[in-house]
Amino acid sequence: xxNTSVDTEKKILEAAKRVFLxxxxxxxxxxxxxxxxxxxxxxxxxxxxxxQQLFKAIFEEIFSHFFPALISIFNNNEPLELxxxxxxxxxxxxxxxxxxxxxxxxxxIYQNPELVSxxxxxxxxxxxxxxxxxxxxxIQSGKYVEVSPMQLLSNILSLCIFPIxxxxxxxxxxxxxxxxxxxxxEERKKLIPExxxxxxxx
Amino acid sequence: xxNTSVDTEKKILEAAKRVFLxxxxxxxxxxxxxxxxxxxxxxxxxxxxxxQQLFKAIFEEIFSHFFPALISIFNNNEPLELxxxxxxxxxxxxxxxxxxxxxxxxxxIYQNPELVSxxxxxxxxxxxxxxxxxxxxxIQSGKYVEVSPMQLLSNILSLCIFPIxxxxxxxxxxxxxxxxxxxxxEERKKLIPExxxxxxxx
DNA sequence: ATGTAGTTTAACCATTTGGTCAAATTTAGG
DNA sequence: CCTAAATTTGACCAAATGGTTAAACTACAT
Numbered sequence: 001x002x003n004t005s006v007d008t009e010k011k012i013l014e015a016a017k018r019v020f021l022x023x024x025x026x027x028x029x030x031x032x033x034x035x036x037x038x039x040x041x042x043x044x045x046x047x048x049x050x051x052q053q054l055f056k057a058i059f060e061e062i063f064s065h066f067f068p069a070l071i072s073i074f075n076n077n078e079p080l081e082l083x084x085x086x087x088x089x090x091x092x093x094x095x096x097x098x099x100x101x102x103x104x105x106x107x108x109i110y111q112n113p114e115l116v117s118x119x120x121x122x123x124x125x126x127x128x129x130x131x132x133x134x135x136x137x138x139i140q141s142g143k144y145v146e147v148s149p150m151q152l153l154s155n156i157l158s159l160c161i162f163p164i165x166x167x168x169x170x171x172x173x174x175x176x177x178x179x180x181x182x183x184x185x186e187e188r189k190k191l192i193p194e195x196x197x198x199x200x201x202x
Numbered sequence: 203x204x205n206t207s208v209d210t211e212k213k214i215l216e217a218a219k220r221v222f223l224x225x226x227x228x229x230x231x232x233x234x235x236x237x238x239x240x241x242x243x244x245x246x247x248x249x250x251x252x253x254q255q256l257f258k259a260i261f262e263e264i265f266s267h268f269f270p271a272l273i274s275i276f277n278n279n280e281p282l283e284l285x286x287x288x289x290x291x292x293x294x295x296x297x298x299x300x301x302x303x304x305x306x307x308x309x310x311i312y313q314n315p316e317l318v319s320x321x322x323x324x325x326x327x328x329x330x331x332x333x334x335x336x337x338x339x340x341i342q343s344g345k346y347v348e349v350s351p352m353q354l355l356s357n358i359l360s361l362c363i364f365p366i367x368x369x370x371x372x373x374x375x376x377x378x379x380x381x382x383x384x385x386x387x388e389e390r391k392k393l394i395p396e397x398x399x400x401x402x403x404x
Numbered sequence: 405a406t407g408t409a410g411t412t413t414a415a416c417c418a419t420t421t422g423g424t425c426a427a428a429t430t431t432a433g434g
Numbered sequence: 435c436c437t438a439a440a441t442t443t444g445a446c447c448a449a450a451t452g453g454t455t456a457a458a459c460t461a462c463a464t
Binding site: 023024026027099100103105106107109110113116117120123126127148150151154155157158159161162163165166167168169170171172173174175176184187188191194195198199 | 225226228229301302305307308309311312315318319322325328329350352353356357359360361363364365367368369370371372373374375376377378386389390393396397400401
């Protein structure tokens with residue numbers, strides 16, 4: 001029966017992820033993380049010296065998962081048009097009912113932008129991906145309208161993620177429940193790529 | 203020299219607004235608000251019984267300002283095409299360097315959706331505005347593509363607000379500074395209405 | 405079995421935090 | 435001026451919070 005350090009560390013990380021994601025750095029409590037992991041609070045400090053360090057471990061895990069999902073699509077063999085649909089599907093499926101994940105990232109980075117600077121290596125892969133090459137080639141060949149990659153990527157991410165962040169607000173404003181909201185998101189899987197492509201293809 | 207209750211209350215509200223907007227409910231400290239207002243901490247509890255009540259006062263002020271800006275544009279005399287441009291300009295100008303305002307709203311509503319339910323009256327005006335009438339008429343007359351108002355409004359708000367929320371992240375990913383970021387936002391004032399209209403007009 | 409290193413726990417600690425209260429100060433009316 | 439009410443303050447409190455420490459427990463090699 002191996003129920004030792006590796007196991008405990010994993011339990012802590014999973015518990016901490018759950019709590020930090022929902023409550024954020026300032027809202028999370030070490031005691032709550034310990035309870036969630038079913039261990040003594042001191043153990044948290046035994047494995048991770050401080051709240052800050054535990055948080056950093058979690059943040060980097062979440063952050064490191066968020067963009068690679070994009071990057072792997074950015075670098076696959078499909079044509080750019082399909083890549084866009086894949087990104088939209090991916091984000092809506094993955095975060096449609098987990099808006100707290102992108103919200104967590106936006107929040108913590110907004111409060112403390114340095115969090116990212118140490119991880120900037122991961123970004124380069126995105127800026128220099130197949131997606132970007134294909135885009136630039138398409139622009140030069142006259143297939144695509146001239147558009148800055150930053151604007152295009154912002155448009156895609158905005159249309160996918162914002163309605164997920166604003167889910168409770170949208171539900172209130174338009175007086176709808178979960179069922180209708182999910183239909184709304186499903187509609188967007190078609191709507192967003194159409195919109196992006198209609199503005200990209202000459 | 204009238205330097206009495208009215209004055210103090212205003213000082214408190216302004217200080218609380220500054221602190222709550224940036225730190226959020228859980229991150230804000232009553233002592234910090236008191237210092238910011240230049241008064242004793244006990245006074246906060248004299249004017250507003252608890253942190254919760256002070257927060258509620260601030261939240262409602264922020265929230266009540268956020269949508270009416272939209273609503274007044276929604277109900278003016280300009281044609282729908284121009285209304286859209288006005289909304290985009292309004293939000294980018296107002297929140298371009300104050301992303302913490304929409305972020306504050308999204309956050310606090312996400313954590314506590316009931317915050318909005320008491321204010322739902324304000325929303326009706328938006329759903330039943332001139333904008334929506336014009337949209338529906340345009341759709342019926344065949345001028346506009348058939349699109350749900352919720353999708354359209356989500357698209358507009360997404361494209362305006364998300365890049366403002368994600369400002370620090372975008373700056374990191376694309377390795378740009380304030381100057382270039384502001385140019386990016388200015389570009390969007392043209393880009394967004396073009397994009398919305400190209401997808402709306404048949 | 406036994407000693408040792410690694411792991412886990414309970415008991416504490418110092419600081420922070422939202423909140424209370426009685427005393428002090430200011431304001432305004434008679 | 436005097437007084438009563440409203441306003442403001444400093445001292446204080448209990449609970450919560452991140453963190454420490456020494457003791458207890460476990461695994462395991464000898």
